[in-house]
Amino acid sequence: MEQKRRMTRDEAKAQTRRALLEAAADQFARHGFNGVSIDAVAEAAGYTKGAVYAHFSNKDDLYLALLDEHLSDEAPGATAQLESGAPIASFADELEDALPGQIESTRDWGSLTLEFILHSMRDDTVRGRLAERFVRARDDYAASLEKRYAANGDAPPLEIKKLATALMAFENGLSMIGFVCPEIVTDGVYSETIARLLDR
């Protein structure tokens, strides 16, 4: 039988990073950004504070790493939908059609997002780093939209980056409203608005 090889340093490092990210995702979802200490994340992952600070420069950095993963996990899905010609979802994924379980998970992520936005508004350094992600998300979104319009052979109704910004605003705003007051987010608000914004 193949000898169980020791992990290389890089493998071990990557595995630790992964464990820390997963623990952080879980802890943040459970208790929010402010409700979690670095110690709690480290302990949940089976490490200590030292491990966290070896991989991330601070708590903000840890959250931003999660956001980066979230954005890149999600972009392919949105792009696929776009290329199929269906309405797009972004970080407020499929509000309408989501199953309760999915709603709960986007709810956790959504409230974490809100909390971090609030946090960023009180610290310019963090706000700048978050703003970079917003710009990138907007540009990715715009690129996907552009592909779709090109494929369909028609022109976007607004300048493509404005359209992407508007969609992000609407989606985020609608999910925020939905958290507080689901009863006004009735069937079709999402899809009909998106359709109206996107279709020629």
Added chain:
Amino acid sequence: MEQKRRMTRDEAKAQTRRALLEAAADQFARHGFNGVSIDAVAEAAGYTKGAVYAHFSNKDDLYLALLDEHLSDEAPGATAQLESGAPIASFADELEDALPGQIESTRDWGSLTLEFILHSMRDDTVRGRLAERFVRARDDYAASLEKRYAANGDAPPLEIKKLATALMAFENGLSMIGFVCPEIVTDGVYSETIARLLDR
């Protein structure tokens, strides 16, 4: 000279309430909802806790009273704009054209709003009370829109309440994005999107 008359009970009561609300608005804007104690509000108004609890049943109630004022101060403006046929603004007032000072004040209100939404998500009683305000704001918005379409003699492109919800979502989402990342909220995003949503 007219003898300085003692205030009647009702006058004094109304004045106290007003002073408390103004102090609360100021303190909340400065330090956020969680950053302010009832004592601090009372002291800033020149009273003590007892006065606060004589007028408001608790801290949430104090914030909700401010929100109610904010919503009713703003509704007439939005309605007037609607009736003039111009694009509408709501609590994300005139993102495009606002002077820096105005931006700063909506920024304070925006972060307070975000904080209270987050707060409400952890307490169903509060969330319900906030949800009532959302429904009322949506309904007021819908009524204004309906008036405008009736006056112009044309039909809304979506069911009127869906349209109102979509506009609220977009406006709030855009102001949120603008707080973090003003550079992607370029000139015209607001007005062109609103126009596209509203116009036949």
Added chain:
DNA sequence: GTCTATAGAACGATAGAC
């Protein structure tokens, strides 16, 4: 004299320091 707005003490919960 009665009623009530307000002051201020008291209480229970929670978070942070050490």
Added chain:
DNA sequence: GTCTATCGTTCTATAGAC
């Protein structure tokens, strides 16, 4: 793990309007 500080809320006493 204990101690302390702080905060939201409740309770009671009182001064002044009616």
